[in-house]
Amino acid sequence: MTAQRSLFGRLLGGFLAVVILVWLAVVAMAIYENTVLQARHTAAENRGWTRQILLNLRSVAHAPTEVARVAAQVETLRADMLREVNYWPKPVMLQVWLHGQRVYRSAGELPGARALPAPHDPALGANWSSATATDAASGVVVRRDAMHDTSWLLTSSGAAYYLTPLLYSLPLLALPAWLIVRRGLRPVQTMVAEIERRSGSDLQPLPPSGYRELAPLAASVNGLMQRLTERVERDREFLSDAAHALKTPLSVISANAHLLLNHRHDAEQLRDADHGLRLGVDRATHTVHQLLALERARSDDAGVGDDEHSIELRHLLRERLAHAAPLAMQRGVEIELEAEAPCVMPLHRESLVAMLDNLIDNAIKYSPDGGRIAVTLARMDGATQLAIADQGPGIAPELRNKVFERFYRIPGQEQPGSGLGLAIAERAAARNGARIALENGGAGSGLRVNVTFTAPPPLSSEKPA
Numbered sequence: 001m002t003a004q005r006s007l008f009g010r011l012l013g014g015f016l017a018v019v020i021l022v023w024l025a026v027v028a029m030a031i032y033e034n035t036v037l038q039a040r041h042t043a044a045e046n047r048g049w050t051r052q053i054l055l056n057l058r059s060v061a062h063a064p065t066e067v068a069r070v071a072a073q074v075e076t077l078r079a080d081m082l083r084e085v086n087y088w089p090k091p092v093m094l095q096v097w098l099h100g101q102r103v104y105r106s107a108g109e110l111p112g113a114r115a116l117p118a119p120h121d122p123a124l125g126a127n128w129s130s131a132t133a134t135d136a137a138s139g140v141v142v143r144r145d146a147m148h149d150t151s152w153l154l155t156s157s158g159a160a161y162y163l164t165p166l167l168y169s170l171p172l173l174a175l176p177a178w179l180i181v182r183r184g185l186r187p188v189q190t191m192v193a194e195i196e197r198r199s200g201s202d203l204q205p206l207p208p209s210g211y212r213e214l215a216p217l218a219a220s221v222n223g224l225m226q227r228l229t230e231r232v233e234r235d236r237e238f239l240s241d242a243a244h245a246l247k248t249p250l251s252v253i254s255a256n257a258h259l260l261l262n263h264r265h266d267a268e269q270l271r272d273a274d275h276g277l278r279l280g281v282d283r284a285t286h287t288v289h290q291l292l293a294l295e296r297a298r299s300d301d302a303g304v305g306d307d308e309h310s311i312e313l314r315h316l317l318r319e320r321l322a323h324a325a326p327l328a329m330q331r332g333v334e335i336e337l338e339a340e341a342p343c344v345m346p347l348h349r350e351s352l353v354a355m356l357d358n359l360i361d362n363a364i365k366y367s368p369d370g371g372r373i374a375v376t377l378a379r380m381d382g383a384t385q386l387a388i389a390d391q392g393p394g395i396a397p398e399l400r401n402k403v404f405e406r407f408y409r410i411p412g413q414e415q416p417g418s419g420l421g422l423a424i425a426e427r428a429a430a431r432n433g434a435r436i437a438l439e440n441g442g443a444g445s446g447l448r449v450n451v452t453f454t455a456p457p458p459l460s461s462e463k464p465a
Contacts, residue, residue: 338378
């Protein structure tokens, strides 16, 4: 079993990771400043000091001792300035030449400082920067070398300098972050508690969330509860339908079974009971098949779904007409099919077969002996229309909506049936993106059933299922 991860830990860890990344960026910027920018600042500082010192020495260029004294005073003044601002001085070497003779060379930066290497000494290394200023008139040349030392970054004191702020600030940042994340997840915990408090039969929708981030989650849960509610209602409806539909044929079976047991020596009674028993079993079997077809036709997966395939409607229509041909031949009913070019559509085959079988069976059942049924399939106004017209008694306009209700049968109807055929056809049509309409048949008699598929068919080159 996969270990569960903590969303709280994920959010808090992400926050702390951002803090550490910011700290690393600051450290990287500091290292950049102490390597690249420090060298630029040191070079600029060298140029400024050499020019300033040269201006101070021009007035005393006639006396070498005075030149050395003024240069030393300038270095002392600089050291005093740095000491007042608590700034750690850089190692600096100042040299002055008068008419080609070196008259001054600084011995050290501050009292106790290490002795400085000579200029151009290999010990200076790349961390030293130099600047020279020359006055041709007085013969004074001033050279200043300063070191921008970055090696301290790799020492323990350098690491402590950058780690100390992080170690001090991280706990102060972690506690507020912990409180903020914990408080931010409270609405999720409230929603979870609301769901856990409910019983298995409580499918009422959750109250709307006041947070934009949780509103889609609440809407998804409510949508699932709505689908579950509809599924439970369908299951109850199916059980009710089954009990209602099977009550009559089971009563017939029971009554005829009783006759068989109590009239064993009466041949005529036995024949009647046997005939009634067979009719009851046939009716019960037909009702069960119709109930199953009704349940499949009103499945959750209305519209295009994973169980739909490209179906050549004309081919399927011919197949179902051939299946109904024996029943039509018994009644002497003639069936004519008129179809245009192949029509391939994404359809649910099982529910579509149930719809076609019920519509064709009804047309044959209610047609007079020797009658004619016209079946047409055509494209009209951008939609595909299937029409089945018979010469039967038809349905009065005021009853054309009621006949789609389950178990409804037209008063005075002589033909046997369960009252589920048109209900199955309507639900199957809806599942396949179609609608059914009833109207008068040709020449004002009979019934015409129009099934209109509103979804445009794909290219006929698609391979049918």
